[in-house]
Amino acid sequence: MKHHKLLGMLLIAISFSSYGQFTAGLKGTLITSIKSPRFFAKVNGYEVFESNSGDGKGSAWGPFVRYDFPRWYAQIEASKGQYSPPGLTASSPTYSSGTYMRFKRQDARLIIGYKPLPWLRVNAGVVGVRNRYQYPLSNDSYIKYLQEQILQYPDRIDSYKDNLEVARILAAVQTSYQLSLTEGQVGVGADVGGFTFDLTYNRSLSPIVDGIYYQGKPYTIGQHYSFWSISAGYRLLPLKTFLLQPRKNRRTYERIKKTIPYYRNEVSAGLGITSDDFGGAWIYENRYTRYVHRRFGLTAIAGLVRSFEDYSQFLPQAQVGYQLSTLIRGLPLYTRRHHLGLSAGRVFTFVSGFKPSYGSGYNRNGQLYLQTINVTSNNRFEKQGRGVQFQVDYEFLPTDHLAAGTWFRFQKSEVLRYAAMGFQIGYRF
Structure with a gap:
C-alpha cells in the first residue's frame, strides 16, 4: 500500500513538473x-x-x-x-x-x-x-x-x-x-x-x-x-x-563556433549612477580587457566617482573618488551578437573631498533666519583603501567590432561602498 502511495505521489510530481x-x-x-x-x-x-x-x-x-x-x-x-x-x-x-x-x-x-x-x-x-x-x-x-x-x-x-x-x-x-x-x-x-x-x-x-x-x-x-x-x-x-548551448551535433557546433570572430582586445567607456545615501553620484570609467580565451580574460578599469550629498541636516559634502580595478572576466553566454560577462577582482580607491562645519546662527524675534557654515583647510579630507568588486554586464554586438550594453556592479572597500548601474560602449580588435 505504501508503494502505491509513493508511486502516486511520484506520478503527480512528474505531471506537475511537465506542466511548468x-x-x-x-x-x-x-x-x-x-x-x-x-x-x-x-x-x-x-x-x-x-x-x-x-x-x-x-x-x-x-x-x-x-x-x-x-x-x-x-x-x-x-x-x-x-x-x-x-x-x-x-x-x-x-x-x-x-x-x-x-x-x-x-x-x-x-x-x-x-x-x-x-x-x-x-x-x-x-x-x-x-x-x-x-x-x-x-x-x-x-x-x-x-x-x-x-x-x-x-x-x-x-x-x-x-x-x-x-x-x-x-x-x-x-x-x-x-x-x-x-x-x-x-x-x-x-x-x-x-x-x-x-x-x-x-x-x-x-x-x-x-x-x-x-x-x-x-x-x-x-x-x-x-x-x-x-x-x-x-x-x-x-x-x-x-x-x-545545445550540442546534439558536435560538428555543427564546432563549425558555428569558428564563425564567431575571436578578438583578444576590447576597450570601452562606461557611465553610471550609484546608490548614494543622499543627493547623487555618478561614475565615469575606461576599461581594457585582454582575452586569453574566447570566454576568459583580464580587465583593468580606471574610473572616477563624484558625489554631492547632505551628511548632517543641510551641511553639504562633496567628494571625488579615483579608482583602479583589476578583474578576472568570464563570458558564460557567448554568441556572435550577445555576450554576458561576469567579473570579479580587487579595487584600489583614493577619495578626496570636504566636509564643512557649522558656523553661527542668527535669530530675529526668536526665529532662526540665517545659519552660516565654515569652510577652511581643516574641512578637507583624503583617504584611501582597497576592496573587492563584482560586476555583471550584457553586451549587444551590432557588428563584429562594436559592443554596447548595460552593467551592474557591487563594490565593498575600506573607503567607498556602493552598488551602481550604467551603460557602456566599446570596440573589439
Missing part, C-alpha cells in the same frame, strides 16, 4: 526615491514630522527561484543589501534637526505574477524585512556637548536649551526604529532570453517608527515609507537552457 518549469538565478537591485508620507506629531510640545531631504537610496542582491506556468508564475527571492529610510525632523521655534539612518537590510519575498505576453510580467507580493543598524547612533555625543556648553556658559542657557531638547527627542526616535518590518509590492517585468528585468513599487505595511517613549511618556508616531526599485538578473538554471 523551475528556473533559478541571481539578481541585483537599485533602490531609489525612498519617501515618507506627510505626517505631524507633538512630543513634549515640540513638532516632529517627516524628513524627505535628499533622495534616499539603497542596493541589494541575492538569488531567486521561479516556477512558470503558461500564464502564471510564482517566485521566491532572498536579498541582502543596505538602504537609507526617510528620517524624522524635530523642530522648535529657534532650532530644528533631523535623523538620517543607514541600515543593513535582509529581506525575503513571495511573489505571484501573471504573464499577459510570454515575455511580459505583472506581479504582486509580500516582503519580510530585517534591519540592522549600519552606523552607531551618534546623538549622545552632541547631547554631551550641549550639556557642557550649558555648564560652561550659564548665561546662554536659553540659546542651548531648545537644541538640547531637540537632540534628546531625536535620540529617542533613533532607538525606536523597528528592525522587523513587512512590505507590500507591485511591479512589472520583462524576460529577454535568460535576462530578467523588473520595475517595482514597495510600501511598508507596518510602520518603521511605531511610537516613541520620551521622559517616560509614550507618544504616537507612525511613520511609513515607500520606494521604487530597478532590478536586473540572469537565470542560471537549468544550465542547458540559459548558459550552455
Whole structure:
C-alpha cells in the first residue's frame, strides 16, 4: 500500500513538473526615491514630522527561484543589501534637526505574477524585512556637548536649551526604529532570453517608527515609507537552457563556433549612477580587457566617482573618488551578437573631498533666519583603501567590432561602498 502511495505521489510530481518549469538565478537591485508620507506629531510640545531631504537610496542582491506556468508564475527571492529610510525632523521655534539612518537590510519575498505576453510580467507580493543598524547612533555625543556648553556658559542657557531638547527627542526616535518590518509590492517585468528585468513599487505595511517613549511618556508616531526599485538578473538554471548551448551535433557546433570572430582586445567607456545615501553620484570609467580565451580574460578599469550629498541636516559634502580595478572576466553566454560577462577582482580607491562645519546662527524675534557654515583647510579630507568588486554586464554586438550594453556592479572597500548601474560602449580588435 505504501508503494502505491509513493508511486502516486511520484506520478503527480512528474505531471506537475511537465506542466511548468523551475528556473533559478541571481539578481541585483537599485533602490531609489525612498519617501515618507506627510505626517505631524507633538512630543513634549515640540513638532516632529517627516524628513524627505535628499533622495534616499539603497542596493541589494541575492538569488531567486521561479516556477512558470503558461500564464502564471510564482517566485521566491532572498536579498541582502543596505538602504537609507526617510528620517524624522524635530523642530522648535529657534532650532530644528533631523535623523538620517543607514541600515543593513535582509529581506525575503513571495511573489505571484501573471504573464499577459510570454515575455511580459505583472506581479504582486509580500516582503519580510530585517534591519540592522549600519552606523552607531551618534546623538549622545552632541547631547554631551550641549550639556557642557550649558555648564560652561550659564548665561546662554536659553540659546542651548531648545537644541538640547531637540537632540534628546531625536535620540529617542533613533532607538525606536523597528528592525522587523513587512512590505507590500507591485511591479512589472520583462524576460529577454535568460535576462530578467523588473520595475517595482514597495510600501511598508507596518510602520518603521511605531511610537516613541520620551521622559517616560509614550507618544504616537507612525511613520511609513515607500520606494521604487530597478532590478536586473540572469537565470542560471537549468544550465542547458540559459548558459550552455545545445550540442546534439558536435560538428555543427564546432563549425558555428569558428564563425564567431575571436578578438583578444576590447576597450570601452562606461557611465553610471550609484546608490548614494543622499543627493547623487555618478561614475565615469575606461576599461581594457585582454582575452586569453574566447570566454576568459583580464580587465583593468580606471574610473572616477563624484558625489554631492547632505551628511548632517543641510551641511553639504562633496567628494571625488579615483579608482583602479583589476578583474578576472568570464563570458558564460557567448554568441556572435550577445555576450554576458561576469567579473570579479580587487579595487584600489583614493577619495578626496570636504566636509564643512557649522558656523553661527542668527535669530530675529526668536526665529532662526540665517545659519552660516565654515569652510577652511581643516574641512578637507583624503583617504584611501582597497576592496573587492563584482560586476555583471550584457553586451549587444551590432557588428563584429562594436559592443554596447548595460552593467551592474557591487563594490565593498575600506573607503567607498556602493552598488551602481550604467551603460557602456566599446570596440573589439
